[in-house]
Amino acid sequence: MNSIIELHDVSVTYPNGQSALKAVSSVLQNGTIYGLVGANGAGKSTLFKAIMGFVQPTTGYVRIAGKQIKQALKENLVSYVPQTEEVDWNFPVLVEDVVMMGRYGHMGFLRRPSKDDRKAVSESLDRVGMSDFKKRQIGELSGGQKKRVFVARALAQGSRIILLDEPFTGVDIRTEDSLINLFRSLASEGHLILVSTHNLGSVPSFCDEVMLINKELVAHGPVETAFTEENLIKAFGGMLRHHRLVGTDLHKDEDSRSVTVLTDDERPLVLYGEEGVEKITQPGDKT
Amino acid sequence: MDSLVAALIEPFAHDFMIRALVMSSLIGTVCSIFSCFLVLKGWSLMGDAVSHAVLPGLVLAFVAGIPLVIGAFIAGLFCALATGYLKENSRVKEDTVMGIVFSGMFALGLVLLTKIETDLHLMHVLFGNVLGISQSDLIEAGSIALICSFIMLIKRKDLMLFCFDPAQANVIGLPVKVLHTGLLVLLALTIVSSLKAAGIILVIAMLITPGAIGFLLSRSFGKMLIIAYISSLFSCLAGTILSFHMDVATAPLIVVIQTVLFILALTFRKKNRSQKGVQHVG
Numbered sequence: 001m002n003s004i005i006e007l008h009d010v011s012v013t014y015p016n017g018q019s020a021l022k023a024v025s026s027v028l029q030n031g032t033i034y035g036l037v038g039a040n041g042a043g044k045s046t047l048f049k050a051i052m053g054f055v056q057p058t059t060g061y062v063r064i065a066g067k068q069i070k071q072a073l074k075e076n077l078v079s080y081v082p083q084t085e086e087v088d089w090n091f092p093v094l095v096e097d098v099v100m101m102g103r104y105g106h107m108g109f110l111r112r113p114s115k116d117d118r119k120a121v122s123e124s125l126d127r128v129g130m131s132d133f134k135k136r137q138i139g140e141l142s143g144g145q146k147k148r149v150f151v152a153r154a155l156a157q158g159s160r161i162i163l164l165d166e167p168f169t170g171v172d173i174r175t176e177d178s179l180i181n182l183f184r185s186l187a188s189e190g191h192l193i194l195v196s197t198h199n200l201g202s203v204p205s206f207c208d209e210v211m212l213i214n215k216e217l218v219a220h221g222p223v224e225t226a227f228t229e230e231n232l233i234k235a236f237g238g239m240l241r242h243h244r245l246v247g248t249d250l251h252k253d254e255d256s257r258s259v260t261v262l263t264d265d266e267r268p269l270v271l272y273g274e275e276g277v278e279k280i281t282q283p284g285d286k287t
Numbered sequence: 288m289d290s291l292v293a294a295l296i297e298p299f300a301h302d303f304m305i306r307a308l309v310m311s312s313l314i315g316t317v318c319s320i321f322s323c324f325l326v327l328k329g330w331s332l333m334g335d336a337v338s339h340a341v342l343p344g345l346v347l348a349f350v351a352g353i354p355l356v357i358g359a360f361i362a363g364l365f366c367a368l369a370t371g372y373l374k375e376n377s378r379v380k381e382d383t384v385m386g387i388v389f390s391g392m393f394a395l396g397l398v399l400l401t402k403i404e405t406d407l408h409l410m411h412v413l414f415g416n417v418l419g420i421s422q423s424d425l426i427e428a429g430s431i432a433l434i435c436s437f438i439m440l441i442k443r444k445d446l447m448l449f450c451f452d453p454a455q456a457n458v459i460g461l462p463v464k465v466l467h468t469g470l471l472v473l474l475a476l477t478i479v480s481s482l483k484a485a486g487i488i489l490v491i492a493m494l495i496t497p498g499a500i501g502f503l504l505s506r507s508f509g510k511m512l513i514i515a516y517i518s519s520l521f522s523c524l525a526g527t528i529l530s531f532h533m534d535v536a537t538a539p540l541i542v543v544i545q546t547v548l549f550i551l552a553l554t555f556r557k558k559n560r561s562q563k564g565v566q567h568v569g
Contacts, residue, residue, distance in 0.1 A: 015375060052458050074460040082454055091327060091451050092502060092511045101448055105459035111444040137506040157459065 004029055005051060005161065005192065009060035012046050020046040022216045023060065028194065030160065033187045035207035035223075036196040039236050042214045044196040048163055051194075052080060064161065076105045079154035081164040084146060089139040095149050096134040099124055102157035124155035128182065144175030151179065161192045168199050180206040200262060200269040203227060204280045227280070229271055232262055298531045306425050307417045307484075311523040311541065314481040314493065317432040319519030320439045321477045322498030323512050324470060327450040332382055333367065334494045336389035337471075338478045338487050340366030342396025345412065345482075349405045356427060356479045363475035366392055368468075415486030415538040417527065424483050431480035435473055446470060447508050489538045493519070496545040503552045518548050 005028040012021040021043045028034055038044050049055040051062055053069035064072035072078060079102065102124070103117040113121075125131045128148040133141065138149060147167060154162050168176050183193050183206060197203065203210055203223065210227045212218040212235040219231040232240065240262050260271040273279050298304035325334055341359035348358020370388050374381045400409060411419070420428075439446065448456045449466040457463045474494075481490040501515030526541030533540075 016378065049454075052454065054454060054457055070460075073458060076459060078458055080454055080458045082452065086454075088327075088451065092505050092508050093447075093451060094507050097507060101452070101455055102459070104444065104448060104461070110441060153455070 004065060005194075006063040006066075007047075007051075007060070008063070010047075010050055010057045010062060011059045012043075012050055012055055013058045019215065021050065021057075021213075024213065024217045025060075026211065026217060026220050028192055030192050031187050031190045032208045033183050033193045033195065033206060035203045035210045036194060036213065037198070037200065037203060037210055037227075037232075037235065038196075038213040039198065042235070044213065045165065047213065048080070048165055048194075048196065051163065052078060074105075076157055076159055078161045078163065079157040079159035081147075081150045081154050081162070081167060083165045084143065084170050086165075087138070087146070087150075089146070091138065093138055094134065095130060095136050095138060095141070096121060096125070098138060098149055099134075099152045099156050102153040102155070105157065120156045120158065121152075124152040127155055128152045129178070142172075143170040144172045147171050147175060147179070151182070160190065162186065162194070164193070164195045166196055166198070168197060168202060176202070200232070203269070223280075227269075229260060229262065232269070294532060295528065298528055303418055303420070304527075304531060306420050306422065307527050307537065308524060310420050310425050310429060310484050311417055311527045311537070312520055313429045313432040314484050314490075315497075315519040315523030315541075316516065317436045317439075317477050318481060318485075318490070318493040319497040319501075319515040320436055320443075320512065321473060322494050322496070322519070323501055323508070323515050324439070324446055324450055324498075325474070325494055326498035326502050327447070328470070330474070331491075331495050332385055333370075333471075334474060334478070335491050336370065336385045337363040337367050337474055338490050338494075339389045339393040341475075341478060341482065342393050342412065342487060343399055344396075345407060346396055346399040346403060346405060349407065350403060354427070356431065356482075359479045359482060360475050362392065363478055364472060367471040367475065411486065412482075413486045413488050414536060415482070415484050415489055417484040417537045418531075420483055428480045428483055431476055435476050435480065439473060442469075443508075443512070485538045485541070489542050492542040492545060496542070496549050497522075500545075500549050500552045503549075503556045518545065518552075522548060 007024050007026045007028075010021055010024045011019070013019045024043075024047065036044050036047065046055060050057055051064070051069075053062075053073060062069055064077055067075070067077075099121045100113060100117065103113060103120060104111050106117060107113060122131065125134055128151050130145060130148050130152060133145060133149075138146065141149065147170075151164075151167070154164075167179060171179070180202075183195070187193055187208070195207070204227060207223055209221060210223050211220045212226065212231050214235045214237065218235040219226040219228075257273050262269040262271070269280065271280060298308070325331060341363045344358035344360070344362025344365075345355050346358075347362075348355045351358070366388050370381065370385045373379065373384045373388070377384070400407065400412075408416075445456070445461055445466060446469075448461070449463065449470070453463055456466065477494065478490055481493060485493055497515035497519035498511070500518045501511035501513075504514050505511040522541050522544040526544050527537055530537040530540045
């Protein structure tokens with residue numbers, strides 16, 4: 001099955017004249033985890049909305065598996081996991097009700113769930129480890145549990161493309177790790193996973209490719225080649241905290257390698273090595 | 288005990304009371320269903336706005352000689368759509384725009400009402416007159432209420448998803464714009480059907496309070512609907528019968544009963560919460 005997102009020269013200008021995206025072109029493939037990285041206001045949410053057909057591009061267009069967005073949505077090709085702040089947690093719905101919402105597109109006029117729908121819901125809840133909580137009202141969950149419910153909804157929908165808006169915000173480390181493992185296995189099953197994040201440090205640990213945006217597409221490519229200090233500074237401008245510790249700051253012997261720490265607020269990105277050939281280091285890596 | 292039964296049965300000896308009871312239970316039904324969506328969508332002010340805005344529509348429909356409900360419906364929907372349009376195309380916030388549009392339309396309606404000779408009584412327009420409902424009023428308003436209730440019930444899941452998470456509604460291919468406009472049309476129709484019985488001012492309470500009671504006492508949408516419906520129907524029937532015996536205005540009494548139920552729900556919820564809170568620590 002073919003599930004490719006094509007962005008052709010997509011620009012979005014809001015009615016108040018504010019430009020949110022400028023001429024973004026790219027192609028996203030199956031079986032890959034993409035990190036969409038940019039500062040707040042860089043157009044991450046707008047790009048998501050353009051892919052979901054929630055805003056119309058002012059110029060350019062989006063194709064999903066070669067189809068118009070409307071058609072692609074009707075065929076349930078796209079699912080979406082919203083940011084935690086966008087959800088009304090006081091809303092009177094139970095966990096299982098929320099996951100069932102992922103199935104509405106598969107149901108008839110009256111939205112009466114079939115056996116398949118119920119099965120998809122319980123399997124999805126199992127997969128994120130939330131089966132024991134299915135009768136909870138959504139406000140009664142912890143941050144990580146809340147996130148997992150909405151991931152289960154996306155799974156229940158059965159789409160090949162899954163968009164996640166800041167999935168690691170307000171989530172504990174254990175949930176973050178289990179979500180990353182889940183994304184990896186979904187990608188290996190052929191899903192296209194697009195994750196927006198401003199959490200730079202976690203990008204190398206789970207993304208195959210990275211898209212850096214700052215209204216325009218600054219860079220798009222494999223993490224090793226595109227996720228560089230130069231591109232990050234282009235994407236974030238002056239908004240990053242930037243610390244470079246060169247050899248002479250650290251010790252007196254002849255070692256010209258330097259440590260670079262890039263961070264906005266969460267897990268920092270650490271680059272280490274000779275200037276120009278620095279490597280991304282992960283906690284626990286031995287360089 | 289016998290006197291209580293007699294008090295309950297006595298109103299049914301009068302045709303106007305039977306009509307009043309049928310009418311109030313029909314609008315109690317439609318208002319309670321809509322109130323669930325209204326409360327969850329955060330549209331209380333929208334309900335307020337649309338109901339005030341129908342006034343010029345009533346007067347102009349009278350002048351034009353067309354059914355009042357049509358004038359009221361057009362004016363109410365115009366207010367809702369104009370608010371949406373002005374919000375999109377100016378830098379003024381939605382509640383500001385809405386406040387201007389509906390109070391302007393309401394004022395225009397009052398000006399027209401004082402200038403033009405009509406058989407509309409201001410008190411009845413504002414506060415309703417359920418005991419004076421005619422057979423034709425009952426058929427007209429009652430059928431609107433029934434149709435709206437039916438549509439909202441069969442489409443409740445789509446409307447609920449639209450209120451909860453419009454982005455998800457969109458992403459599974461539901462027509463979000465149609466749902467949005469449809470909900471506004473249903474709001475205008477619900478208000479129009481309740482005008483004769485509850486009036487412009489009091490219909491707002493009937494459109495908000497049952498949903499709020501249901502919201503306080505439930506954890507799922509289905510239960511919220513049922514609780515809202517029961518509390519609304521109870522208030523409408525009790526209010527109509529009591530107003531007959533006490534010789535007071537009907538719609539205000541219904542609203543007073545609903546408000547009392549809301550306060551009871553609020554205190555019940557508080558008590559329940561603080562007991563539960565102990566178990567949930569940790």
